[in-house]
Amino acid sequence: MKYDVLIIGGGPVGNYLASILARDYSVAVVEKKNSFGGKACTGIIGAENYETLSLPKKAILNELYGATFYSRIQSFSIGRKSPQAYLVDRKTLERELAKSAMKHGAEYLMSTTFKGFKGGRAVLQHLGETLEVRAEFYIGADGVNSTVAKAMGAKTKAEFLSGYEVEVLGEFEKRNVEVWVNKEITPEFFAWVAPIDEETARVGTFGSIESLNRFLRLRMLKPTKILEFKAGPVGFGWRKPWVRGNVALVGDAALQIKPTTAGGIVYGMLCARALRKALLEDKPENYWNYCSWVRNQISFGLRFRKLFLGLDQEAIEKIFEVLGSKEAREVIESQADFDDHLRTAKAILKRPRLLAKLIKVSPSLIKALL
Numbered sequence: 001m002k003y004d005v006l007i008i009g010g011g012p013v014g015n016y017l018a019s020i021l022a023r024d025y026s027v028a029v030v031e032k033k034n035s036f037g038g039k040a041c042t043g044i045i046g047a048e049n050y051e052t053l054s055l056p057k058k059a060i061l062n063e064l065y066g067a068t069f070y071s072r073i074q075s076f077s078i079g080r081k082s083p084q085a086y087l088v089d090r091k092t093l094e095r096e097l098a099k100s101a102m103k104h105g106a107e108y109l110m111s112t113t114f115k116g117f118k119g120g121r122a123v124l125q126h127l128g129e130t131l132e133v134r135a136e137f138y139i140g141a142d143g144v145n146s147t148v149a150k151a152m153g154a155k156t157k158a159e160f161l162s163g164y165e166v167e168v169l170g171e172f173e174k175r176n177v178e179v180w181v182n183k184e185i186t187p188e189f190f191a192w193v194a195p196i197d198e199e200t201a202r203v204g205t206f207g208s209i210e211s212l213n214r215f216l217r218l219r220m221l222k223p224t225k226i227l228e229f230k231a232g233p234v235g236f237g238w239r240k241p242w243v244r245g246n247v248a249l250v251g252d253a254a255l256q257i258k259p260t261t262a263g264g265i266v267y268g269m270l271c272a273r274a275l276r277k278a279l280l281e282d283k284p285e286n287y288w289n290y291c292s293w294v295r296n297q298i299s300f301g302l303r304f305r306k307l308f309l310g311l312d313q314e315a316i317e318k319i320f321e322v323l324g325s326k327e328a329r330e331v332i333e334s335q336a337d338f339d340d341h342l343r344t345a346k347a348i349l350k351r352p353r354l355l356a357k358l359i360k361v362s363p364s365l366i367k368a369l370l
């Protein structure tokens with residue numbers, strides 16, 4: 001078997017990449033599971049990029065227009081007239097992208113695990129049988145614990161966290177996400193409540209199962225009303241290089257994840273597009289440069305994450321006072337971007353009054369953010 005491109009990993013990013021490469025190249029995708037979906041993931045994707053990337057409407061379960069932010073003692077809401085994000089069904093998203101890739105000619109090898117490289121070939125295991133596949137170019141889209149990254153000798157400098165999420169029955173505002181920032185309950189990350197409808201939501205946090213249980217108690221959600229429980233890892237940081245010779249990494253395999261929210265689907269897909277561009281030019285080495293927007297977002301997110309870890313709840317309460325003010329909410333409502341957190345921070349810090357108040361909370365805050 002010989003292909004132009006072999007993609008290892010049939011998750012959302014691998015399947016998206018296959019769908020956009022299959023018109024120009026002979027493409028095969030290797031997926032170790034026997035069906036798509038199943039990964040722990042809330043499935044929130046920014047609406048604007050959902051359209052830009054032409055992702056399947058069929059996967060959308062709910063449209064999210066706004067968010068309410070809660071600290072220990074305060075809350076404020078941000079709302080828009082159009083959907084800012086979609087909550088999707090991961091299985092449908094991955095299947096639809098795989099179907100599109102197949103229709104454009106991509107071949108799928110399901111229940112097949114990539115083991116490593118040998119003599120320029122990929123060594124694969126399919127139901128106990130070992131096979132070797134040759135391709136001109138290999139792409140690791142095999143998630144946070146990427147085997148391809150290890151095989152190509154990529155180095156990782158990152159913080160790894162476990163995410164815990166439940167689908168639970170309760171009462172929810174269907175169009176509104178809840179973001180809870182309370183270090184006494186969830187010290188390592190915020191907790192989220194993402195409604196699927198008025199009576200079901202995906203609720204989760206990163207850190208420990210105890211944090212999630214504390215949060216469920218605080219939010220008065222019953223452990224006996226859980227429909228589904230999932231856990232999975234996320235990595236905030238850098239894994240480099242993103243390309244070496246005829247091997248590249250994309251999506252979670254390259255840690256193309258927002259350290260602010262742990263969202264990785266859009267950044268992975270934007271980088272998949274960048275990789276396609278570099279491959280079409282026959283200059284894979286340009287891939288890194290073509291991802292500069294995503295890299296800037298990751299750099300900003302890492303500074304934000306460091307700052308968050310250093311703040312105590314008192315400082316968070318003071319920041320909430322500033323962000324909950326009428327002026328700040330107006331800026332966020334008019335200029336915040338679901339995927340461009342750097343732009344959102346700059347828009348807030350451009351307002352002299354807000355800047356002055358935030359400097360008072362912590363002078364290092366401004367330095368860290370910009």
Ligand SMILES: Cc1cc2nc3c(=O)[nH]c(=O)nc-3n(C[C@H](O)[C@H](O)[C@H](O)COP(=O)(O)OP(=O)(O)OC[C@H]3O[C@@H](n4cnc5c(N)ncnc54)[C@H](O)[C@@H]3O)c2cc1C
Nearest residue numbers: 009011012013032042043044114143163251252263264265
């Ligand atoms: C609790 C939690 C909540 C999250 N919520 C969101 C969210 O709301 N929005 C968002 O954008 N992101 C979210 N994320 C992050 C998101 O899940 C990832 O960024 C996204 O799944 C990355 O897609 P991917 O295709 O790069 O990797 P993956 O989804 O991890 O897919 C990798 C694929 O490769 C396959 N694979 C792995 N190893 C091999 C191998 N050796 N051989 C063959 N196949 C292999 C796997 O089976 C898998 O199908 C969340 C993550 C967690 C943990």
